[in-house]
Amino acid sequence: MDGPGSKMDESNIKITVKFTTQSIPITISHDSTVQGLKTLLLPLTSILPRGQTLIFKGRILENDKxxxxxxxxxxxxxxxxxxxxLHQGDGPIMKEAPSRIISRNTNAVNEKKEFKPDKSRTERWKATNIVALADCNLKEIPDEVWPCAPFIRILDVSHNSIQHVPDRIDCLTRLKKLSLNGNGLLDESISWPGLTSLKLLQFLSLSQNCLNTLPSTLGLLTSLQQLHVANNKLTSLPNEIGNLTELEVLKVNNNRISYIPSNIGNCTPLIEVDLSSNHLNELPDGFCSLHNLKALHLSNNAMTSLPNSLFRMCTELSTLDLHNTEITMDTLRQCEGWEDFDKRRRAKHQKQIDFRVMNSAEFDEGADKN
Structure with a gap:
């Protein structure tokens, strides 16, 4: 006699999807739609469903069948x-080799600057509270930084080859701004206990690295006002992001995120959120609690709708980028509060024209008109 799971097993089929040189095995319900298969293929191929054409025995498959x-x-x-x-979620931007510029007059070769210990520099760090070491060919945070820890408010070591953010990062107790973008950092490269102990940190940039996850301890950075983690390999945000109740700017574009925690609605100071070029099918209703939200970027996602109350509840929203999604203008017009939102975005557009920032008279929110 068949076991209790036999009917469920019989309802599933195994197929192979050929994409360029890949053979992608898929297990899916026989009664799933072609559109459902395309949605399943999104995180595996980074091709938006609307950009996918599925062909079987010479026939193009219809979405609703x-x-x-x-x-x-x-x-x-x-x-x-x-x-x-119609690709999205490209992940990290890898650094190119240092450029070599040859002077026309001297034929001298100018290469990327290299860090050399300099006593006068450490004195300047103490006086200005700023350590600016971007593009210095660094493989680690220099030892000269740590004795200056009580003075440092800003540390910028972006666009280097930093291989490790050590535990001693926790000695930068007065740090307010930390830029680590463009270093190729992995999850295990960062001492998260040390980093998340920086209670005064207001700005954190980890963009253009190779991070797959953000830890739950990120929620300990309760003073954070800006979080930039664009161009990584993230598939989700931790639930504890809802603890960042001072957050004003969140940039997580160009990742592989398919899930946003609903408690992001606790981050009520949020003004700008960039989720473009990810794997999102929907937004949680928690977004409707972001009453201060002015700009929301959702281009290059698999979105088909927005939370129905978004326009009605987010009364400051005036910028909405929906290019390369499946949301149509007809869908937007059916949302509660569309008329008021439409007035705000038109007013902003007119203001931009008045200041000669934009020349186009037409503004379609990036939504399809059909």
């Missing part, structure tokens, strides 16, 4: 063709 109706059976092979320009 089930796999069963489309004649796809267990063991079938389906071809995927991706449309150019």
């Amino acid at each position: 089930s796999l069963r109706e489309s004649g796809i059976i267990n063991g079938a092979r389906v071809m995927l063709v991706g449309s150019k320009g």
Whole structure:
């Protein structure tokens, strides 16, 4: 006699999707739609569903039909063709080799500057409270930094090759701004206990690295006002992001995020959120609690709708980027509060024209008109 799970097993089929040189195995319900299959392929290919064309036995599959109706059976092979320009979630931007510039007059070669210990520099750090060491070919935070810890308010070691953020980062107890972007940092490269002990930190940039996750301890940075983690390999944000109740700017574009915690709504000071170029299908209703939100960037996602109360509750929202999503203008007009939002975005657009920032008279929120 068949076991209790036999019917469930019979409802699933295994197929192979051919995409460029890849063969992607998929287990999916036989009654799932072609659109459902495309959504499943999104995180595996970084191709938006609208940019996917699925072909089986020479036929282009229709989105609203089930796999069963489309004649796809267990063991079938389906071809995927991706449309150019509809990729997203590209991940980190890797550093290029240092440029070599040859002077026309001297033929001298100017290379990326290198850090050398300098007593006068440490005195300047103490006087200005700023350590600026971007683009210095560093592989570690220099030892000269640590004796200056009681004075440092800003530390910028971006665009180097820092391999490790050590435990002793916790000695920078007065640090307010930390830039670590563009170092190729991995999850294990960072001493998170040390970093998240910086209670006065207001600005943290970890963009253009190779991070797969952010720890729950991120929520300990309760003074944080700006968090930049764009161009990494993140698939989600920790639930504890809701503890960042001073956060005003959140930039997590160009990752692989498919899930946003609902308690992001606790971050009520948020003014700007950039979630563009990720794997999002929807936003949590928690976004409706962001009453101070002015700019929301969602381009290059698999979005088909917005929380219905977003426009009605987010009464400051005037910038909404929806390019390369499946949200249409008709969908937007059906949302509560659309009329008031429309007035705000038109007023902002007119102001930009008045200041000669924009020349185009048409503004479509990036939504499809069909």
